Amino acid sequence: MALPHKLFIHSFRKRRLGWFFAALVLMMVYLATFVTAAEVTLSAVTLSWDSGVQSRLTVEIPAIEDESATPQTERAQQALAILHAMPSVAHVSMVSEQETLGLIKPWINQPDLLKALPVPILIDIERKAGATLTAEDVRQALKSALHDVRVDDHANWLSDLGSFVNGLTLLGLFLILLTALTLMICITLLCRSVMATERATIDLLHFLGADDRDIAAHFQRLTISLSWLPALTGFGGAVVSAMGLLYYIRNFADTALLSTSHWAYIGATVLAVPLTAVVIASYAARLSVLSTLRSAP
Amino acid sequence: MLLQFEKVSLWYDDNRTVLSDIDMALPEGGFYFLTGPSGAGKSSLLRLIYGAERPSAGRLSLFGQDVVNAGRKELMNLRREIGIVYQDFRLIPHLTALENAALPLRLAGADNEYVLRHARELLEWVGLGNRLEALPTELSGGEQQRVAIARAVVNKPKLLLADEPTGNVDDETAVKLFHLFDEMHKMGTAVILATHQQHLTEKFKKPGLRLKGGRLTSPMTKVA
Ligand SMILES: Nc1ncnc2c1ncn2[C@@H]1O[C@H](COP(=O)(O)OP(=O)(O)O)[C@@H](O)[C@H]1O
Numbered sequence: 001m002a003l004p005h006k007l008f009i010h011s012f013r014k015r016r017l018g019w020f021f022a023a024l025v026l027m028m029v030y031l032a033t034f035v036t037a038a039e040v041t042l043s044a045v046t047l048s049w050d051s052g053v054q055s056r057l058t059v060e061i062p063a064i065e066d067e068s069a070t071p072q073t074e075r076a077q078q079a080l081a082i083l084h085a086m087p088s089v090a091h092v093s094m095v096s097e098q099e100t101l102g103l104i105k106p107w108i109n110q111p112d113l114l115k116a117l118p119v120p121i122l123i124d125i126e127r128k129a130g131a132t133l134t135a136e137d138v139r140q141a142l143k144s145a146l147h148d149v150r151v152d153d154h155a156n157w158l159s160d161l162g163s164f165v166n167g168l169t170l171l172g173l174f175l176i177l178l179t180a181l182t183l184m185i186c187i188t189l190l191c192r193s194v195m196a197t198e199r200a201t202i203d204l205l206h207f208l209g210a211d212d213r214d215i216a217a218h219f220q221r222l223t224i225s226l227s228w229l230p231a232l233t234g235f236g237g238a239v240v241s242a243m244g245l246l247y248y249i250r251n252f253a254d255t256a257l258l259s260t261s262h263w264a265y266i267g268a269t270v271l272a273v274p275l276t277a278v279v280i281a282s283y284a285a286r287l288s289v290l291s292t293l294r295s296a297p
Numbered sequence: 298m299l300l301q302f303e304k305v306s307l308w309y310d311d312n313r314t315v316l317s318d319i320d321m322a323l324p325e326g327g328f329y330f331l332t333g334p335s336g337a338g339k340s341s342l343l344r345l346i347y348g349a350e351r352p353s354a355g356r357l358s359l360f361g362q363d364v365v366n367a368g369r370k371e372l373m374n375l376r377r378e379i380g381i382v383y384q385d386f387r388l389i390p391h392l393t394a395l396e397n398a399a400l401p402l403r404l405a406g407a408d409n410e411y412v413l414r415h416a417r418e419l420l421e422w423v424g425l426g427n428r429l430e431a432l433p434t435e436l437s438g439g440e441q442q443r444v445a446i447a448r449a450v451v452n453k454p455k456l457l458l459a460d461e462p463t464g465n466v467d468d469e470t471a472v473k474l475f476h477l478f479d480e481m482h483k484m485g486t487a488v489i490l491a492t493h494q495q496h497l498t499e500k501f502k503k504p505g506l507r508l509k510g511g512r513l514t515s516p517m518t519k520v521a
């Protein structure tokens with residue numbers, strides 16, 4: 001049977017302690033939710049990139065200024081023929097000039113310069129599933145006909161990007177861990193302060209036959225009742241901020257790529273943050289009260 | 298045996314002996330006045346019984362169980378068989394009379410419906426049936442002490458300890474409160490009531506335990 005809610009609630013609210021507590025939970029949950037939301041969304045977006053471009057390589061045939069050389073389109077046809085003949089290649093397609101210009105455009109602001117620029121020809125290659133075909137293999141195959149091609153393996157920059165995202169993820173996890181620890185420490189201090197104020201009442205409860213666990217459970221329930229609303233508020237604020245951020249970086253991380261199951265995963269993970277915060281807060285309260293009571297004479 | 302003291306001594310940190318070599322054995326169900334001048338050690342002796350203080354020397358057992366070496370859990374179980382009434386009432390200011398009286402039952406894990414019904418019955422018994430929802434600040438000293446008595450006996454304790462329960466009320470109220478303790482005694486609860494107000498104890502013919510200079514001086518302490 002629970003102790004009455006009103007028993008210590010006044011001490012929690014004394015000297016604005018309740019407001020500090022609410023603000024603390026709100027900020028911690030805001031931070032943790034925001035970091036988690038950014039993290040899971042980013043990793044979902046990179047995963048969806050992965051499945052699209054992992055299996056692709058791009059051949060770049062540079063434009064040659066020299067008029068006497070073999071025309072560029074002819075060189076491209078030669079390359080296409082060689083690539084088609086390779087057993088590990090599933091599909092080959094030439095990127096149209098329009099598309100190539102589209103890829104360059106964001107990097108060059110002056111339209112005049114863009115027109116004057118020698119535009120390379122790009123050829124997309126898709127590996128057969130399970131085949132090992134490296135950029136070097138392709139370069140070797142093309143060498144006899146075209147010695148100056150560049151071959152990009154998308155797996156390479158994806159793996160670089162992957163390490164970057166992994167690094168960010170680790171940093172994010174570390175931040176979340178720090179947030180959780182800060183929350184636990186603050187709640188321990190709060191409970192100790194309330195226990196000091198309520199020393200006489202706690203002694204009295206013991207004389208009336210209270211178990212340490214009754215008192216700890218009471219602090220635990222008080223913590224839950226005081227933290228769920230700030231936790232949800234911090235959560236709501238963080239979700240709004242994260243959506244704003246995602247909109248801002250929409251060109252870099254396009255969330256339109258994400259499937260419903262991705263969104264379900266993101267939603268569940270992010271929603272777990274305020275719930276976990278309340279659980280952590282309540283157990284921090286319980287354990288700190290128990291250990292304080294046990295160390296008392 | 299209700300309570301047994303064997304060569305119990307108590308001194309606080311300043312090494313001044315407050316109780317020395319107390320020997321006593323009290324059978325179950327009695328009513329005892331614990332008397333002596335202020336500072337004689339009455340409160341200290343009661344605190345030893347409910348485990349708020351440990352004796353500096355000697356052995357002490359309650360309901361046949363060793364109190365000195367009791368762990369937290371055993372002490373808790375012993376305290377659930379004791380009711381305590383203090384001079385300063387010690388009601389919890391934010392709780393109503395009903396909630397205050399109900400606390401020990403809640404702590405003992407009784408179900409809500411029983412807790413409230415039984416606490417209400419006891420407040421009716423002490424004459425506060427119409428003040429159930431009053432906060433302690435809204436009650437007179439005598440009324441507050443009635444709530445405290447209801448709280449002390451709500452668990453049907455085997456032993457009721459009272460430390461100057463009438464120290465903060467007028468004599469007329471005090472006599473009424475003494476009658477409540479007497480009623481509890483008649484229903485089978487042992488009572489030890491500490492007081493220095495001799496003019497009150499004289500009205501009730503009860504055996505006395507008299508403390509003086511840290512020693513028990515009354516003749517009836519050596520019950521075999
Ligand atoms: N916690 C304590 N620390 C030190 N001395 C105490 C403490 N409690 C009581 N005393 C001393 O012990 C003596 C007996 O006190 P107490 O048991 O309260 O007597 P009574 O209840 O008979 O008035 C007094 O001299 C008092 O000053």
Ligand SMILES: [Mg+2]
Nearest residue numbers: 339340460461
């Ligand atoms: Mg006293």
